[in-house]
Amino acid sequence: MKSTLEFNLRLQEHIELARASKGSEAILYSQKYLSPWQTTELKRINQAMGLLAFKSGTACSPYKELYDPNRWLELIDQFRADNYSLCSLTSHPLLSITLQAGLSALKTPQCYQHENINVNCPICDNKTLGSLAEKLPLSHHVNSTIVCRISGKIMNEDNQPMLLPNGRVYSLGVSIM
Ligand SMILES: [Zn+2]
Known part of the structure:
Protein backbone atom coordinates (compact mmCIF):
# COMPACT_ATOMS: atom_id res chain seq x y z
CA MET A 1 0.00 0.00 0.00
CA LYS A 2 2.98 2.34 0.42
CA SER A 3 1.33 3.59 3.61
CA THR A 4 3.27 6.12 5.70
CA LEU A 5 1.33 5.20 8.85
CA GLU A 6 4.19 3.27 10.44
CA PHE A 7 6.67 6.05 9.77
CA ASN A 8 4.24 8.64 11.16
CA LEU A 9 3.73 6.58 14.31
CA ARG A 10 7.49 6.12 14.77
CA LEU A 11 7.98 9.84 14.22
CA GLN A 12 5.31 10.58 16.84
CA GLU A 13 7.08 8.35 19.38
CA HIS A 14 10.29 10.25 18.64
CA ILE A 15 8.42 13.55 19.17
CA GLU A 16 7.06 12.31 22.51
CA LEU A 17 10.60 11.46 23.66
CA ALA A 18 11.71 14.97 22.62
CA ARG A 19 8.74 16.48 24.47
CA ALA A 20 9.84 14.64 27.62
CA SER A 21 13.40 16.04 27.09
CA LYS A 22 14.80 12.52 26.62
CA GLY A 23 17.26 13.61 23.92
CA SER A 24 19.66 10.65 24.00
CA GLU A 25 16.79 8.14 24.03
CA ALA A 26 15.24 9.95 21.07
CA ILE A 27 18.52 9.69 19.11
CA LEU A 28 18.78 5.95 19.80
CA TYR A 29 15.13 5.51 18.89
CA SER A 30 15.44 7.40 15.61
CA GLN A 31 18.59 5.48 14.63
CA LYS A 32 16.72 2.24 15.10
CA TYR A 33 13.26 3.10 13.77
CA LEU A 34 13.45 6.24 11.61
CA SER A 35 16.67 5.67 9.66
CA PRO A 36 15.26 2.68 7.67
CA TRP A 37 12.96 5.26 5.99
CA GLN A 38 15.85 7.46 4.82
CA THR A 39 15.24 6.95 1.11
CA THR A 40 11.69 8.33 1.16
CA GLU A 41 11.41 10.42 4.34
CA LEU A 42 14.85 12.04 4.66
CA LYS A 43 13.49 15.58 4.98
CA ARG A 44 11.18 14.67 7.85
CA ILE A 45 13.91 12.64 9.59
CA ASN A 46 16.15 15.72 9.46
CA GLN A 47 13.35 17.79 10.96
CA ALA A 48 12.92 15.19 13.70
CA MET A 49 16.61 15.50 14.57
CA GLY A 50 16.39 19.31 14.51
CA LEU A 51 13.44 19.04 16.89
CA LEU A 52 15.78 17.89 19.67
CA ALA A 53 17.25 21.40 19.80
CA PHE A 54 13.84 22.93 20.61
CA LYS A 55 11.62 22.71 23.67
CA SER A 56 7.96 21.77 23.32
CA GLY A 57 6.78 25.37 23.85
CA THR A 58 8.69 26.66 20.80
CA ALA A 59 7.01 29.08 18.39
CA CYS A 60 9.49 28.14 15.65
CA SER A 61 8.19 26.41 12.50
CA PRO A 62 8.17 23.47 11.61
CA TYR A 63 8.99 22.32 15.17
CA LYS A 64 5.94 24.02 16.63
CA GLU A 65 3.74 21.89 14.31
CA LEU A 66 5.64 18.71 15.22
CA TYR A 67 4.96 19.31 18.92
CA ASP A 68 1.27 19.99 18.22
CA PRO A 69 -0.85 17.42 20.16
CA ASN A 70 -3.35 17.46 17.26
CA ARG A 71 -0.89 15.23 15.38
CA TRP A 72 -2.41 12.36 17.36
CA LEU A 73 -5.80 13.11 15.79
CA GLU A 74 -4.22 13.08 12.34
CA LEU A 75 -2.72 9.67 13.16
CA ILE A 76 -6.17 8.40 14.15
CA ASP A 77 -7.58 9.65 10.85
CA GLN A 78 -4.75 8.07 8.88
CA PHE A 79 -5.18 4.77 10.72
CA ARG A 80 -8.88 4.77 9.80
CA ALA A 81 -8.29 5.75 6.18
CA ASP A 82 -5.55 3.13 5.72
CA ASN A 83 -7.73 0.49 7.35
CA TYR A 84 -10.58 1.33 4.98
CA SER A 85 -8.39 1.12 1.88
CA LEU A 86 -6.72 -2.08 3.13
CA CYS A 87 -10.14 -3.74 3.49
CA SER A 88 -11.51 -2.06 0.31
CA LEU A 89 -14.17 -0.25 2.32
CA THR A 90 -15.52 3.23 1.75
CA SER A 91 -15.21 5.82 4.50
CA ASN A 143 -47.72 11.51 -11.56
CA SER A 144 -48.59 13.77 -8.64
CA THR A 145 -50.61 12.45 -5.73
CA ILE A 146 -52.57 14.48 -3.20
CA VAL A 147 -51.70 13.51 0.35
CA CYS A 148 -53.81 14.33 3.39
CA ARG A 149 -51.93 16.53 5.86
CA ILE A 150 -53.49 14.95 8.91
CA SER A 151 -53.56 11.25 8.11
CA GLY A 152 -50.64 11.23 5.68
CA LYS A 153 -52.70 8.96 3.38
CA ILE A 154 -53.09 9.42 -0.34
CA MET A 155 -56.41 10.96 -1.42
CA ASN A 156 -58.15 9.14 -4.28
CA GLU A 157 -61.59 7.78 -5.12
CA ASP A 158 -61.53 5.55 -2.03
CA ASN A 159 -60.37 8.35 0.28
CA GLN A 160 -61.88 11.44 -1.24
CA PRO A 161 -60.69 15.01 -0.62
CA MET A 162 -63.11 17.14 1.42
CA LEU A 163 -63.06 20.93 1.25
CA LEU A 164 -63.69 22.90 4.44
CA PRO A 165 -65.31 26.36 4.31
CA ASN A 166 -61.92 27.92 5.07
CA GLY A 167 -60.49 26.38 1.88
CA ARG A 168 -58.39 23.64 3.49
CA VAL A 169 -58.61 20.16 2.06
CA TYR A 170 -58.47 17.00 4.14
CA SER A 171 -59.29 13.42 3.28
CA LEU A 172 -62.63 11.80 3.99
CA GLY A 173 -60.86 9.26 6.20
CA VAL A 174 -60.00 12.01 8.72
CA SER A 175 -63.62 13.10 9.15
CA ILE A 176 -64.60 9.49 9.97
CA MET A 177 -61.70 9.02 12.47
ZN1 LIG B 1 -41.57 14.05 2.94
Whole structure:
Protein backbone atom coordinates (compact mmCIF):
# COMPACT_ATOMS: atom_id res chain seq x y z
CA MET A 1 0.00 0.00 0.00
CA LYS A 2 2.98 2.34 0.42
CA SER A 3 1.33 3.59 3.61
CA THR A 4 3.27 6.12 5.70
CA LEU A 5 1.33 5.20 8.85
CA GLU A 6 4.19 3.27 10.44
CA PHE A 7 6.67 6.05 9.77
CA ASN A 8 4.24 8.64 11.16
CA LEU A 9 3.73 6.58 14.31
CA ARG A 10 7.49 6.12 14.77
CA LEU A 11 7.98 9.84 14.22
CA GLN A 12 5.31 10.58 16.84
CA GLU A 13 7.08 8.35 19.38
CA HIS A 14 10.29 10.25 18.64
CA ILE A 15 8.42 13.55 19.17
CA GLU A 16 7.06 12.31 22.51
CA LEU A 17 10.60 11.46 23.66
CA ALA A 18 11.71 14.97 22.62
CA ARG A 19 8.74 16.48 24.47
CA ALA A 20 9.84 14.64 27.62
CA SER A 21 13.40 16.04 27.09
CA LYS A 22 14.80 12.52 26.62
CA GLY A 23 17.26 13.61 23.92
CA SER A 24 19.66 10.65 24.00
CA GLU A 25 16.79 8.14 24.03
CA ALA A 26 15.24 9.95 21.07
CA ILE A 27 18.52 9.69 19.11
CA LEU A 28 18.78 5.95 19.80
CA TYR A 29 15.13 5.51 18.89
CA SER A 30 15.44 7.40 15.61
CA GLN A 31 18.59 5.48 14.63
CA LYS A 32 16.72 2.24 15.10
CA TYR A 33 13.26 3.10 13.77
CA LEU A 34 13.45 6.24 11.61
CA SER A 35 16.67 5.67 9.66
CA PRO A 36 15.26 2.68 7.67
CA TRP A 37 12.96 5.26 5.99
CA GLN A 38 15.85 7.46 4.82
CA THR A 39 15.24 6.95 1.11
CA THR A 40 11.69 8.33 1.16
CA GLU A 41 11.41 10.42 4.34
CA LEU A 42 14.85 12.04 4.66
CA LYS A 43 13.49 15.58 4.98
CA ARG A 44 11.18 14.67 7.85
CA ILE A 45 13.91 12.64 9.59
CA ASN A 46 16.15 15.72 9.46
CA GLN A 47 13.35 17.79 10.96
CA ALA A 48 12.92 15.19 13.70
CA MET A 49 16.61 15.50 14.57
CA GLY A 50 16.39 19.31 14.51
CA LEU A 51 13.44 19.04 16.89
CA LEU A 52 15.78 17.89 19.67
CA ALA A 53 17.25 21.40 19.80
CA PHE A 54 13.84 22.93 20.61
CA LYS A 55 11.62 22.71 23.67
CA SER A 56 7.96 21.77 23.32
CA GLY A 57 6.78 25.37 23.85
CA THR A 58 8.69 26.66 20.80
CA ALA A 59 7.01 29.08 18.39
CA CYS A 60 9.49 28.14 15.65
CA SER A 61 8.19 26.41 12.50
CA PRO A 62 8.17 23.47 11.61
CA TYR A 63 8.99 22.32 15.17
CA LYS A 64 5.94 24.02 16.63
CA GLU A 65 3.74 21.89 14.31
CA LEU A 66 5.64 18.71 15.22
CA TYR A 67 4.96 19.31 18.92
CA ASP A 68 1.27 19.99 18.22
CA PRO A 69 -0.85 17.42 20.16
CA ASN A 70 -3.35 17.46 17.26
CA ARG A 71 -0.89 15.23 15.38
CA TRP A 72 -2.41 12.36 17.36
CA LEU A 73 -5.80 13.11 15.79
CA GLU A 74 -4.22 13.08 12.34
CA LEU A 75 -2.72 9.67 13.16
CA ILE A 76 -6.17 8.40 14.15
CA ASP A 77 -7.58 9.65 10.85
CA GLN A 78 -4.75 8.07 8.88
CA PHE A 79 -5.18 4.77 10.72
CA ARG A 80 -8.88 4.77 9.80
CA ALA A 81 -8.29 5.75 6.18
CA ASP A 82 -5.55 3.13 5.72
CA ASN A 83 -7.73 0.49 7.35
CA TYR A 84 -10.58 1.33 4.98
CA SER A 85 -8.39 1.12 1.88
CA LEU A 86 -6.72 -2.08 3.13
CA CYS A 87 -10.14 -3.74 3.49
CA SER A 88 -11.51 -2.06 0.31
CA LEU A 89 -14.17 -0.25 2.32
CA THR A 90 -15.52 3.23 1.75
CA SER A 91 -15.21 5.82 4.50
CA HIS A 92 -19.01 6.19 4.26
CA PRO A 93 -20.98 3.67 6.39
CA LEU A 94 -22.66 1.03 4.21
CA LEU A 95 -25.92 1.42 6.14
CA SER A 96 -26.25 5.10 5.26
CA ILE A 97 -25.43 4.37 1.58
CA THR A 98 -28.23 1.78 1.50
CA LEU A 99 -30.64 4.11 3.30
CA GLN A 100 -29.81 7.01 0.99
CA ALA A 101 -30.56 4.86 -2.06
CA GLY A 102 -34.09 4.34 -0.73
CA LEU A 103 -34.56 7.90 0.53
CA SER A 104 -33.64 9.41 -2.83
CA ALA A 105 -36.79 7.78 -4.28
CA LEU A 106 -39.01 9.49 -1.69
CA LYS A 107 -37.59 12.96 -1.41
CA THR A 108 -39.85 15.85 -2.47
CA PRO A 109 -39.43 19.63 -2.12
CA GLN A 110 -42.30 19.59 0.43
CA CYS A 111 -40.26 17.44 2.83
CA TYR A 112 -38.35 20.48 4.04
CA GLN A 113 -41.33 22.87 4.27
CA HIS A 114 -42.59 22.75 7.80
CA GLU A 115 -46.25 23.40 6.93
CA ASN A 116 -46.31 20.61 4.33
CA ILE A 117 -44.76 17.71 6.20
CA ASN A 118 -46.32 14.27 5.88
CA VAL A 119 -46.60 12.11 9.00
CA ASN A 120 -45.90 8.96 6.97
CA CYS A 121 -42.86 10.27 5.10
CA PRO A 122 -39.51 9.30 6.65
CA ILE A 123 -37.71 12.29 5.10
CA CYS A 124 -40.20 14.79 6.52
CA ASP A 125 -38.75 13.89 9.92
CA ASN A 126 -35.91 16.35 9.43
CA LYS A 127 -34.08 15.36 12.59
CA THR A 128 -33.39 11.73 11.60
CA LEU A 129 -33.67 10.43 8.05
CA GLY A 130 -34.37 13.90 6.70
CA SER A 131 -30.89 15.06 7.60
CA LEU A 132 -29.43 11.97 5.94
CA ALA A 133 -31.33 12.82 2.73
CA GLU A 134 -30.37 16.50 2.78
CA LYS A 135 -27.70 16.26 0.07
CA LEU A 136 -29.64 13.85 -2.15
CA PRO A 137 -31.35 14.98 -5.35
CA LEU A 138 -35.15 15.22 -5.43
CA SER A 139 -36.97 12.18 -6.76
CA HIS A 140 -38.72 12.46 -10.10
CA HIS A 141 -42.48 11.91 -9.89
CA VAL A 142 -44.27 11.47 -13.21
CA ASN A 143 -47.72 11.51 -11.56
CA SER A 144 -48.59 13.77 -8.64
CA THR A 145 -50.61 12.45 -5.73
CA ILE A 146 -52.57 14.48 -3.20
CA VAL A 147 -51.70 13.51 0.35
CA CYS A 148 -53.81 14.33 3.39
CA ARG A 149 -51.93 16.53 5.86
CA ILE A 150 -53.49 14.95 8.91
CA SER A 151 -53.56 11.25 8.11
CA GLY A 152 -50.64 11.23 5.68
CA LYS A 153 -52.70 8.96 3.38
CA ILE A 154 -53.09 9.42 -0.34
CA MET A 155 -56.41 10.96 -1.42
CA ASN A 156 -58.15 9.14 -4.28
CA GLU A 157 -61.59 7.78 -5.12
CA ASP A 158 -61.53 5.55 -2.03
CA ASN A 159 -60.37 8.35 0.28
CA GLN A 160 -61.88 11.44 -1.24
CA PRO A 161 -60.69 15.01 -0.62
CA MET A 162 -63.11 17.14 1.42
CA LEU A 163 -63.06 20.93 1.25
CA LEU A 164 -63.69 22.90 4.44
CA PRO A 165 -65.31 26.36 4.31
CA ASN A 166 -61.92 27.92 5.07
CA GLY A 167 -60.49 26.38 1.88
CA ARG A 168 -58.39 23.64 3.49
CA VAL A 169 -58.61 20.16 2.06
CA TYR A 170 -58.47 17.00 4.14
CA SER A 171 -59.29 13.42 3.28
CA LEU A 172 -62.63 11.80 3.99
CA GLY A 173 -60.86 9.26 6.20
CA VAL A 174 -60.00 12.01 8.72
CA SER A 175 -63.62 13.10 9.15
CA ILE A 176 -64.60 9.49 9.97
CA MET A 177 -61.70 9.02 12.47
ZN1 LIG B 1 -41.57 14.05 2.94
